[in-house]
Amino acid sequence: MIAIIDYGAGNIKSLQFALAKLNKESILTTDPQVIKDAASIILPGVGAFKDAMDAINELGLTDVIKQEVQSGKPILGICLGMQLFYDKSYEDGEWEGLGLLRGNVSRIKEQVKVPHMGWNTIAKRAESPLTLNLTDNFYVYFVHSYAVEKLEEATLVGSTEYGGRVPAIVQQGNITGMQFHPEKSGDIGIQLLANYEEMIS
Template sequence: MIAIVDYGVGNLKSVNKAFQYLGFQSLITSDPKEIDKSDAIVLPGVGAFKDAMEQLKKNDLAQCIKENAEKKKLILGICLGMQLLYEKSYEDGEWEGLGLLKGEIVKFNSQLKIPHMGWNKLSKRFDDDLGRGIQDGEYVYFVHSYYLDTHAKDDILFNTQYDVDVPAVVRNGNIIGMQFHPEKSGGTGLKLLRNFGELIK
């Protein structure tokens, strides 16, 4: 069972539908006990970093996610959910994240239109089971004004370009992030979600 964490923000139903379409059992829940029983966790997200962290802490979900991460359970953060996995964000202030991965979330400093919205292509950096069947140059759907800045370059499986190198898919062991919306990214997004589901032991 894949637990999709409901903390008041996020594209929950479309993520749930995508997993069920692929044949995986998934459940939208805000109950830490259900999350503890799950085989994997998905942290979706749309909106502001600060508000999302406050909701996670208020409902004891932040601690629940951290404890499951320590048990080596697979965790996937999507869009804002990926950013929450990191140490800190500078979105409208300076806010502490879950700290499961090393790096900070910073604003685009670019002449290009912000937010970075629409289809952009993936550039593969490393082979990994998560990216199985994904070719260089496949397109996925982004909506974000902030991006990951990290020295942990070996965690970055795919980049995209938007004036700067933008980490698009990251993985460190059981902790995985996708800056785009795989559930809105057609066949490429479904392949990535299927690969994630197949990583579950």
């Protein structure tokens, strides 16, 4: 069972539909016990970083997420969910994230149209089971105005170019992040989710 954390900031229906295509059972939840009992966790997200962290804190899920990840449970962060893994975001202020990965989140450079919305290519930066059966420069769907700016380079699996380098896939142990929306990225997105599930099973 996959626990999808339902803190009010995710396009969750399409994610559940994509997982169902892979015959993966998922449940939307804010129940700490359900999260603890799940085989893996997905932290989705659209919207503002501070609002998302406030919601997670108010639901009493911050420590639960950290404890489960520290125990080795696989977690996937999608779009804003990936950004929440990092130390800080500078979105309309300075806000603390979950601190699961080292790095900061900043606004995309102004020389390009913001938000970054639409299809863009991913260049592979490291060999990973996540990109198995995918060619280099595969297309996925993005919707975001902020991106990870500073990170540990060893965690970078794939990036795209949009006003500079945008980390698009990161992976460190049991923690995986995708800045784009695999559930909106057609067959490529389904393959990425399948690879993720294969990797953690």
